[in-house]
Amino acid sequence: MKANKQQWIIYLIATTIVATIAIQFYWNYKNYEENKRLVTNEIQLSLDNAVEEYYSSLAKSNFLTIIENKPNNSKTIEENAIGKILQKLKENSSEKVKPKVTINNIKITSNDNLSKEKIDSMMNSTKEFVTNFNTKIDSVVVKKQKKSKVLTQLLDSKQGITINNDGSKTNVKYFKGKKAADSLKFLKNIKPIFISFIDESIEYDKIDSLVEKQLSQKKIILKTSFHHFKNDTLFHKTKDSILDEEIFSVSSKSTYVKDNEEFKLIYNNPNIETLKRSTLGIFLSFLLSLAVVYSLFYMLKVINQQKELAIIKNDLISNITHEFKTPIATVATAIEAIENFNVLDDKEKTKKYLSMSSVQLKKLHQMVEKLLETATLDSEQLILKKESIDITNTIEKLANKHQFLNTDKEINFSTNLKPIYLNVDNFHFENAVSNLIDNAVKYGGNAIEININSILNTTEISVADNGNGIDKNLQDKIFDKFYRVPKGNTHNVKGFGIGLYYSKKIIEKHAGSLTLSSTKNNTIFKINLPNE
Template sequence: MNNKRYQWIIYIIASVIVVTIAVQVYWNYREYQLNKKHLISKVRQSLDSSVEDYFANITKSSFIITSNDSINSTAKNDTIKFRTKSRKLMFQKIDSTLLKLSEKDSTKVIFFGKGESSPRKNEGKRFPYFKGPEHFTKNIDSIISKVIVSFSKDTLDLEKLNNHISKEFERQNIHVKYALKLKYKTWFGRGDPETKSQSLNLENFPKKHLTVTTKSHSLPHRSKLELYFTNSTVDILKESLISILLSFLLSASVIASIVYLLRTINKQKQLAEVKNDLISNITHEFKTPIATISTVLEAMRSFNVLEDKEKSEKYVGMATTQTKKLHLMVEKLLETASLKQEELKLSKEPFIVNELLESIVGKYKMLNPEKVFNFDNNNGDITINVDAFHFENAISNIIENAVKYGGDKIYTEQKKTNKGVEILIWDNGDGISKNQKDKVFEQFYRVSTGNTHNVKGFGIGLYYTKKIIEKHNGKISIVYNNKGETVFKIELLND
């Protein structure tokens, strides 16, 4: 996968994530606004209902029909005369939608349709039970079905109204902080009306709030009742809770899937690069011994080397060395495959660790006389159970990497711990960067140097070392000393 194509995939995936989040935010915002409107409507309806309840209670305590009241159906306008506890009133046009009266003290009557139920059926409900003359009782259900009478002055008792609102909010499961404000007009003589107001719980009320105005017809003439409320976000979010959770789960699932896809693509890209690098290195590693063997065989055939015993043995020795090298490389690849399939079994025996380390360091010192090797044994002989063959190969891989990639001085140190032994190997070279210190233990991973072969290897040495150390119930990691040098740290436990 080329870099340009990979970049386009990144852009597309990022765009999908942004669009997904934007759509979910829009849906949640739209749902929030709808629920906000629903809450406002619910609060307004509760306020209207509370106002009606308030005036219904006033009606129950104020409405009395005297025994001599009657309906004069022969009159020009049907008329009902009755008394309240405080005044005598006359209602006219009782078959109209709004019952008019000779208004005194701002008293009014509202008519809500005909038929269906008699006053007796409404007993115990919002509307009061009326008593009157027999003629009135028999014919009232044919005249009106529901009548609300509002005997009011110019103002309301907001404290009493607040009790009705609290009960209605509790019944409707509305939990908001609210305040009330009543505006009304009064007249003095024939002059212009004066606007007055009264409020409840409005002191220090938050400036950021929602407002509803009651639409109840029971209010006094030219008055306006407003309810301010806040803390509405919690109630609105409760209404949207399921939608928000589903939206969050959907968005999280989509984003997680896309991120997983991106990581998979990135990993596949890295594997492709590693594979190409591995093939290139394997080709080079195998090409050298094969070319050497071919040259030896060609020389033996062309120059009658067989007649010269000394040359013959020399050429055969060269071919044998290269054959062993090929065999060793094949064995490493096969061992790596067996490690991945968990087929490798260790044969552990007690070994003195410092003697094993001295032997390995001595071998590399002889093969690389230009390098300086130091072995530090601070604790004398330490015996642990290891598979000598695989453990020696594991240590050799680290020292070999130090020879190939490191400086001219290579250090090995052994320390005894409470739980076992600690082995430290480092050199004075440039070392391994922190962003690559975990990757170097991955199979076939090599520090990218392009298609160059100044350093030999397949990128399986440290992977093999890590697996062998782990099979010995140990741990290998990369740390940095006070000089900033890269240190391979091996921790082994006593069995």
């Protein structure tokens, strides 16, 4: 792949990642704001419902129903206080002007539940008000209505008297409670009077508990405080020390709240509650973003791997061509000499050329076998023929062989025990160790140390050299198939890049491990095998 194309792909991937993260962030922000608005609305609704429920229950508990019995005319208008008031009005008024008395509204409030004694007391106070009314008779317009009720006196339990404007009396019965009032609505031939007493006092703790109940039903966990304002001045608050520095508030929109008053619910920052509701969306968005980013990075990794494989493939083809070319050219030259230069008559030359051809063909055969064996390493087709052998003897022979072939190198062998028997495939195990020694000879320094150390259940075989070492960024790739450490002209050192890959796979098939430890001054390959 060309460098320009790869660069454009990287730019496209980076742009896609940034756009994905930006879109997901914007979506989560809008979702968070919407959830925050919903939480605020639910808090507002909880406050309004709590106030409505409080006043509704208060009205139901202080409910009085009055029913008329047969009228009692035992006393006339002259015998009662209202009659006397009206009589005086008649005496002091001219004949053309009709006296009128109007009582527009009598409002009775109490901090307690209304008992019979308190109701009687309030009625007596009303009588006194009517009695004192004649002191201001000159400024009062009296409106006479036919059979309009002026005063109702509650006597004992469920009994009372209503005084009419003509002085007559009517016996009445009264019932307390909303249930009784609802039942009386269905009875015919009666005209009940329904009175609901509204208490001016407020039970703040009860409203506070109702608010908490409403919030709990909506699964909202917040610290709250109920505040009552009169004429924009704080009149009462339920809590103050539990709230944080950053507070929020909503005002009740209930119709029970008076014009000059205000009910406020103060609560702490609802961000945590909002985040709880946004958690699922944020989590799914995070997973989606993570999947997109991971996929793009994985695609970039695959592209780089394909690029590296293309480079390795080209190097492999070049190396194979170079390695195969030498023996093929040697054999071709020998055959050409035999055919064209009458070397058949010279038996020694013929034998020499045939020997050279045989050596090169064996070398070519070995290279082909290595390639074929490498192809079978990743599959289950390679079957190991294990047997118990003395590995100290095998490795010592390999050390002596490489020392004989490379006289310019110093190869030392040592072991802590002798003999050491392991159950291995002798052919493949010998090739694996030989590859490590050959690698040290080709790429390492002049001194090579081969050591065997058998302790308890493990045998360690190390091959160390005093070369320049391998860079850290290349150490992870050193065991890859067909990989060769860049050394300028790769044809200076023969190989296909399959030696270390082959060794690692063979050792792993023996239930062992092959590791690399390299610094600037040395490189150490270690084989660890179990003592079976």
